[in-house]
Each structure stands twice: as structure tokens, then as C-alpha cells.
Amino acid sequence: MDNPNNSNIIIPKLTAEGDDPAAPLQSTFQVRAQAGEPVAVVRVRNLQATIPCGRDAWGRSGKVQPVLLSSELSFRAGFDASSAGDRLVDSETVHYGNLSKTLLRGLEGLNGGGGGGGGIASSSSQPAAAATNSTASSSSSSSHSPSSSAIFELLWVRLTGRVTDGSQVALPPDQVPFLDASALRSLSLTIHLPKASLLGAGVSLTTTASFKDRDTLLGGGDDGDDDNDDDDDDKKKKKKQKKNPLAAYARSLRISGLHVPTLVGVNANERLARQMLVAEVEIDRFDVTGDDVHDQIERVVVDAMEKSSFETLEALGTHIATKILDEFRLDPSRRGPDSHDKDDNNNDNRSMRERGWQVRVCLEKPIAVPFAECPAVEVRMGSGL
Structure with a gap:
């Protein structure tokens, strides 16, 4: 249970007639391609x-x-009226x-004193419930802050x-x-x-979403709701509110700029000592919505880079990706009671490939080519590739 002394931010579930189907989780490339x-x-x-x-x-x-x-909004149409009248x-x-103020105000309730921070509680089902992180480990007396996914x-x-x-409306009726989803092509x-x-x-942590077209949102698209021409604006608005506006969404976790001395290279001199590599690792189709796992x-x-004796960046990059996909497991002790991950068909021991x-994985070798900033090799592996 949540600590009653914490200042909780509530994300209520307000859908009374059942949730909409969730948008499919796809790769960032797929979502951006779909948005156009x-x-x-x-x-x-x-x-x-x-x-x-x-x-x-x-x-x-x-x-x-x-x-x-950071946020990026892509609109369906150009700024014709705004540019013609020189006004928004x-x-x-x-x-x-106003976009900046909206984002910053969303963090105000988390800035409480004492360093413990407020929790984010949710009365909705899996997606919003997965956003909570208010339970400390039984072996730790320190307060837990909300996870990055919860924020x-x-x-x-x-x-x-x-x-x-x-899939769920999550704002009170008076907000x-x-x-406006009907004006958007994509949101990041x-x-x-x-x-x-x-x-x-x-x-x-980044989420990118593509939005359904305006006709679908207003009731005339491929969602199976055929509106009559004489439907009034109120009916259209109600139908719009009941529909999931997302066509698809992507979640990715990125760890950038890792500087690790590594034994790698084909030349004799490169086998004598470690040289600095710069690694960037990105997890796409990232489905962990409980506690943070970036440190793990x-x-x-x-560890994979420090133990390396590979000659090529291609082999090392493939090795790193394989270890994450096939050997890394989520730590059950980090999953709070509201985490969707721990109840996911009891498959806690699934590999990340599953x-x-x-x-x-992108690996840069800054000193390998004296007259270039760095050569780099990038490999992408996993589901559907």
C-alpha cells in the first residue's frame, strides 16, 4: 500500500463503458514512417x-x-492561417x-521536500497502474521516488x-x-x-505516437462506427472521446555516451592495451513500465566491453546486443505491487528477445583513424529483425 504520508498524484480511471483497444507497441521507425x-x-x-x-x-x-x-509535435496541416494573419x-x-508550462506544471507535485518525493497513485488498470512506484524494498528504509515511466x-x-x-481516458471531467488529437500527425x-x-x-526515455486521421477520430474512419450525416456536433464529440486517438506508439530507452576502455582491434599494437570506446545502447519496443532498469x-x-578480446567492433556490438536480448532478466525485487510487469502472465523469467x-548498439573508436573524429559501427538486433 502507498505510504499515507506521501503526497500522491492521482491518475483516475474515468472510462465507464470499458477501455478502448490499446494502440500497438511498435518500433520508433515504424511509428514515424506511419506518421509520414x-x-x-x-x-x-x-x-x-x-x-x-x-x-x-x-x-x-x-x-x-x-x-x-523535450517534446515534438507534428501537425497534419501547415501553418497557413497563422502565417497569413501573423497570429497563433x-x-x-x-x-x-504554454507547452513548456504544461510540462513543468506536471512536475510541481513531485518537488516536495525531504528528498523522498511524492508517489504517483493510479486507480486505472494496467497502463496507468504500471505508472506507479510507491513501495520501498523491504530491506530498505529510504523513500522511493516515482519511476521515470510513472512521471x-x-x-x-x-x-x-x-x-x-x-486505451484509457485519465483526466477528471472538469479538465x-x-x-487536440485531431490536429496531430505525431507526438514525441x-x-x-x-x-x-x-x-x-x-x-x-522516449515515447513517440502516431495519430489516427481526423475522419476516424470524428467517427467516419475504419474503427467500425458509421455515423449518419445528420449527427450533431455533440454526438461527434462524444464518439471522439470514446476512441483511442493513437494509431501506434513506440517506447525506447537510451543510454548514451558510455566511455569504456576496451581491448579491441585487429592490429598488433591494439592487442597490447585497452583503448577508449564510446557506446550508445538503445532499447526499442521497450515495454518495462515498472521500476527503472537503466543502471542494470x-x-x-x-561488463561485456571490459571483458572483450574481440578484434572487430562488429563482433563486439553483436555480442553486447545478444547479452541484453538473451541473458538479461528483470529483477523481481524491483517490481512494486502496482507494476504491470510482475503480473504479465507470470512470465517474469522471459528473455528480452521474448x-x-x-x-x-553503436560503438565509436575515436583514436582508430587519426584524421577522422571517429569510425563507428552500429548493429540492431531483436524481435522482427
Whole structure:
């Protein structure tokens, strides 16, 4: 149960007639391809905040750390009316200042004193319930901060009015979402933790979603609801509210800029000592919605690189991806009682390949070519590849 002394942020379940079907979880490439080439974009990069969020570089929960928020909105149509009148038209754009304020206000309730932070409680089922992280380990007396996934869910709800997969309305009746889904082609939101990696430049969690077209959202698309021409606006709005606006969504976890001395190379001199490699690891189709696991994945990557005796970056990159896909397992002790992961058909011991992950490993070798910044090799492995 949640600690009654914590200040909880509630994401209520408000769908009374059953949830909409969840949007499919796909790769980021698939979602962006489905959304199509952007014609009008508004973005905000690296909004700064300091809150108790997830786990730090040492894997400790309940620690205050810096957070950078970024968002990108792609609209269905260009800024014709806004550009013609030199003023913002709500139906085709958003005020980037208001977008920034909406994101930052979503973090205000998490900035309580004492370093413990507020929990995020949820009365909805799996997607929003998976966003909670309010239970400390029985062997630890320190307060747990909400996971990055939980904070992400809260921000996504403020923007869209629904949980991340779009299946549930999650705003009170007296509140409206910041964004109009019918005007959007795609939406991307990123939480970056620049101090959450021991050897890297930071950790980021990103969700990208593509939206159904306006006709489908208003009742005339392929969702099986055939509206009569004489339907009034109120009926159309009600139908729109009942429909999941997402066509598909993607979640990815990225650990960037890992600097690890590694024994690798085909030349005789390269076999004499370790040289610095820079690694970036990205997990696409990332389905972990409970506690943060970035520190555990970083240990797997660093351990594989430190023990390396490979001659080629191709072999080392494949080895790292294989270890994550086939050998890494989620730690059951980190799953809180509200985590969707622990109840996932009791398959706690599934490999990440079985969970459907796609792993991208990029390795840079900065000193290998004297007159180039660095050569790099990238490999992508996993489900469907």
C-alpha cells in the first residue's frame, strides 16, 4: 500500500463503458514512417527541472536529480492561417510557451521536500497502474521516488488526456487535455536524466505516437462506427472521446555516451592495451513500465566491453546486443505491487528477445583513424529483425 504520508498524484480511471483497444507497441521507425513526413512542427528541447525521479547512476531510488524534458509535435496541416494573419491559430499550432508550462506544471507535485518525493497513485488498470512506484524494498528504509515511466505517464496524460497506449481516458471531467488529437500527425516526449549514468552522458526515455486521421477520430474512419450525416456536433464529440486517438506508439530507452576502455582491434599494437570506446545502447519496443532498469543494463554493457578480446567492433556490438536480448532478466525485487510487469502472465523469467525488444548498439573508436573524429559501427538486433 502507498505510504499515507506521501503526497500522491492521482491518475483516475474515468472510462465507464470499458477501455478502448490499446494502440500497438511498435518500433520508433515504424511509428514515424506511419506518421509520414512532417509538414509543420513545434518542439521544445531540454526544459530543466530537479525532482526525485527513478534511480540514479548507482541504482538508488529516492534521490533528487536533474531532469530534461523535450517534446515534438507534428501537425497534419501547415501553418497557413497563422502565417497569413501573423497570429497563433489554435486549430493548427500550439503556443510553445504554454507547452513548456504544461510540462513543468506536471512536475510541481513531485518537488516536495525531504528528498523522498511524492508517489504517483493510479486507480486505472494496467497502463496507468504500471505508472506507479510507491513501495520501498523491504530491506530498505529510504523513500522511493516515482519511476521515470510513472512521471512520463503523468506528463503524457496532461498533454493528451489519455494513458500512454491511448486505451484509457485519465483526466477528471472538469479538465481538458492540452493537445487536440485531431490536429496531430505525431507526438514525441522525452525524459532525459543527464546524471543517471556512471560512465555515460545520460539516460533517456522516449515515447513517440502516431495519430489516427481526423475522419476516424470524428467517427467516419475504419474503427467500425458509421455515423449518419445528420449527427450533431455533440454526438461527434462524444464518439471522439470514446476512441483511442493513437494509431501506434513506440517506447525506447537510451543510454548514451558510455566511455569504456576496451581491448579491441585487429592490429598488433591494439592487442597490447585497452583503448577508449564510446557506446550508445538503445532499447526499442521497450515495454518495462515498472521500476527503472537503466543502471542494470549499463552494467551488462560495461561488463561485456571490459571483458572483450574481440578484434572487430562488429563482433563486439553483436555480442553486447545478444547479452541484453538473451541473458538479461528483470529483477523481481524491483517490481512494486502496482507494476504491470510482475503480473504479465507470470512470465517474469522471459528473455528480452521474448518480450519483443529491439536493441541497437553503436560503438565509436575515436583514436582508430587519426584524421577522422571517429569510425563507428552500429548493429540492431531483436524481435522482427
